[in-house]
Amino acid sequence: MIIVNGETMETKSQTVAELLDELGYEDMPVATARNMTVVRKRERAETKLNYGDRIEILVPMQGG
């Protein structure tokens, strides 16, 4: 079990990169964080997911 953008989910993904693929983000422009620490693009394949991790997946959005 992990928490993605505030919602609990079950996943078989082992890494942040796999999770993005599983959720359909693939090579979309997204920013990721694990437990309030940024996970940069180049770090996603090596960043392992652990039970209870809080993952944020953010996308470019309008802003003021």
Added chain:
Amino acid sequence: MKDGVTFYGETVSSRLLLGTAQYPSPAILSDAIKASGSEIVTVSLRRESTGAKGGRAFWDLIKALNVRVLPNTAGCHSAKEAITTAEMARDVFDTDWIKLEVIGHADTLQPDVFGLVEAARELVAQGFKVFPYTTDDLVVGEKLLAVGCEVLMPWGAPIGSGKGLNNVFALKTMRAHFPNVPLVVDAGIGLPSHASAALELGYDAVLLNTAVAKAGDPVAMAKAFALAVEAGRLSYHAGAMEARDMAVPSTPVLGLAFSES
């Protein structure tokens, strides 16, 4: 004359920085940015429940405009949140520029200036070029400069209020004390005349969003702001007359008909 303004070594000719939120449609957003002549637009990062398609469409639209993006940390209520958001923004937008917001009060959306200075210190250490959204407090401005900010963005009035320049005295004080620091009035501007007033005080630029996005005709209002900013800057350079308490006739009195002498 249209002189440029330089932020962190990068010079732009437009003194209008524009937000990208709250427009009626993506097409109007795009047209408004073009009409404004703005070369720097603010963007954000948010969760999206429907996958990243909306995010990609928005990002493609902005990239097509060939403008610089200034990602923000809007909505962050702690230095830690703002720092992490800035790091995420750098990763996705590929820029060291960050409009740093650390919100201190839910009603007024005024900056938590203590968290702001703390976050600015950390982000500068990480190589960010920080554009801090701050109050018009002179001492906070000094602290932000001391930790490495090279731009200050004091508010005119609360975000989205459209009230203009609430404290002209404080804004003038900042201008006088920081003659060589780029100063941007960020937030609270509701009318082109407010933007003109900021430029007439010697401010280098203005950053606004709602005043354009929520106008009846955002594209026309974007153009109005472009003209207002240019007029304000010209006025600042031209040197305004001194205000006087008494009337002084502008038409020559000498040779006036029907006079006795």
